[in-house]
Amino acid sequence: MVMSVRMAPPLPLIVLIMIHGACSQTExxxxxxxxxxxxxxxxxxxxxxxxxxxxxxxxxxxxxxxxxxxxxxxxxxxxxxxxxxxxxxxxxxxxxxxxxxxxxxxxxxxxxxxxxxxxxxxxxxxxxxxxxxxxxxxxxxxTDLQVESPERVTEGDSVRLTCKSSCTLTDRATFIWYRNSQLVTTGIIGNQLILWRVSREDTGRYSCGVYGHSYRSPAVQLNIRYPPENPVLSISPSGEIVSGDSVTLICSSDSNPPAEISWFKGRTFVGSGRIFSISKISSDDSGEYKCRSINEHGEKYSDAVTLNVMYPPKSISVSISPSGKIVSGDSVTMICSSDSNPPAEISWFKGRTFVGSGRIYSISKISSDDSGEYKCRSINKHGEKHSDTVTLNVMYPPKKVSVSISPSGEIVSGYSVTLICSSDSNPPAEISWFKGGTFVVNDDSN
Missing domain, CATH: 2.60.40.10 (Immunoglobulins)
Incomplete structure (x- = not known):
């Protein structure tokens, strides 16, 4: 048997060329x-x-x-x-x-x-x-963190602070909060801090972070607005104030926004600003002062303080009662008026002679011997001053009436003789002459 073998045609050579990306399912x-x-x-x-x-x-x-x-x-x-x-x-x-x-x-x-x-x-x-x-x-x-807060916060408001980032953090974040760098432990809900009914004590710089991370956001000032507290007034110098000194009054009041300060003497407005100064103070500046602190949320007045200015005597005068004609036997009162602080001691002088003390000097049953020039002296530890003199002119009837003859010896017929009548009185008396019981006309030509 002759067998023939048929050869299969040769297979083409297949070259696999790896092209980048062609088999991306394996890379x-x-x-x-x-x-x-x-x-x-x-x-x-x-x-x-x-x-x-x-x-x-x-x-x-x-x-x-x-x-x-x-x-x-x-x-x-x-x-x-x-x-x-x-x-x-x-x-x-x-x-x-x-x-x-x-x-x-x-x-x-x-x-x-x-x-x-x-x-x-x-x-x-x-x-x-x-x-x-x-x-x-x-x-x-x-991303960084930023604190978002309300622009305006008033005492009593509830405030929501938000810790914001530009993207949502991939890792689950537990947010933490700080006030003035101290950790806040209450009021945190997610990335927010809730402050219920804020008071001025909540004022501060707030920042946020994430638990487990050292980074903190920039701090944001939470500025809580509130009305003035009771202002406190202080005086400098704090001791005795003497006329001519410079005096400063300072009004301290806590408020936000800062309050406007006004000054009052009694009910009269006298100035503005936290400091009220008086240079070369005088007695006219004595009185009760207080300051008023006011902002858009309310106003308060300080307690009144008394400015007690010490000064030497001034404006001294003497008044006499009765003010009209004074007759021997009357009661007479002289009053010395003097303005000073502290009150002055009063002394009385007739001429240069000390005659009494006290604001009132009285003479009962005045006589001609009491006539003369009087003045009072007012003195305290800051100085002294004398009043102008006043004249006390006492009216009284004639007394000590006497007649003298000149010449005083033997009188010879044909000579001239002068008889003189002496009399003490105020006002001066009218003189009449009598021979026996008969009125004699005074003829100065004889």
Whole structure:
């Protein structure tokens, strides 16, 4: 038997050319999550896994922040001076490509990519390497924290402060709050701080953070507005005030916004501003002073304080009662009026002779001997002053009437003789002459 063998036509030589991306189902990078929102200054874990085709082995792995090549290759992030000290590769050269990026800043917000290079095992014809990059990459957004607060808060309001970020933090965040750098433990709901019926004690600088992270938001001043408290008035100098001194009155009042201060002497407005000064004070400035503190939320007055100015005697005068004609036997009162602080001691003088003390000097049954010039002296520890003199003119009937003859010796017929009548009286008396019981006309020509 002759057998013929029919040869099958030769098979065409099939060359498999590996085209980058043609078998992408075996080269794959998975980021989980693919979008990360991280807090400024925190550490970020970018979880990553990758696969590659059988028959290959990993030659190199690294991360990059750009799809643009430099000198034919994507820049290795671990060799970037801005990242080298902060980047830690946690993966391996098999499946895990996770990294940790520490102390992230706002500049780190961008997309990052994992890059791996494989070597082929030697085949019949082709040898070499394949390069793969996982895109789209993992998107990192770095956010800070900002406190959002009402612009205007009045005492008694309820206030809601919100800790805001530019994106929702990937890691579940527990928010914490600070007032003047001290931890706040009540009123926290989620990312908000609720202050019920605020008072002026709640005024302060508030900031927020996230538990487990050192970063805090910039502090925001919570400025609580309230009416003035009772103003307190102080005087300088605080001791005795003497005429001519400079005196300062200060009004202290707690309020928000700051109050306008007005000054009153009694009910009369005398000035404005927290400080009221009087230079060269005088007795006219003595009196009760108070200040008023007022803002848009209310007003309060201080307690009144008395400004007691000490000064030497002034305006001294003497009055006489009765004010008309004074007749011997009358009762006469002289009163010395003197303005001084403290009250002055009063002394009385007839001419230069001290005759009494006290504001009132009285003479009962006055006589001609009491006539003369009187004045009073007013004296205290700050000085002394005398009044003008007043004349006390006492009217009285004639007394001590006598007749004298000149010449006083023997009288001879034909000589001239003078008879003189002496009489003490006020006003001066009229003189009449009698010979026996007969009235004699006084003829000065004889």
């Amino acid at each position: 794959n990078v998975i980021y989980s999550p693919s979008h990360i929102c991280a807090l400024k200054n925190s550490s970020v874990i970018m979880s990553c896994t990758y696969t590659y085709r059988p028959g290959h082995w990993i030659r190199n792995v690294f991360w990059t922040k750009t799809l643009e090549k430099v000198n034919g290759e994507h820049p290795d992030l671990s060799k970037d001076p801005e990242y080298s000290q902060r980047l830690q590769y946690l993966g391996d050269k098999q499946q895990n490509c996770t990294i940790r990026l520490s102390h992230v800043t706002m500049k780190d917000s961008r997309e990052y990519y994992f890059r791996f290079i494989t070597n082929k095992q030697k085949l019949l014809v082709f040898t070499g390497e394949d390069k793969w990059i996982g895109k789209p990459g993992v998107s990192l957004t770095v």
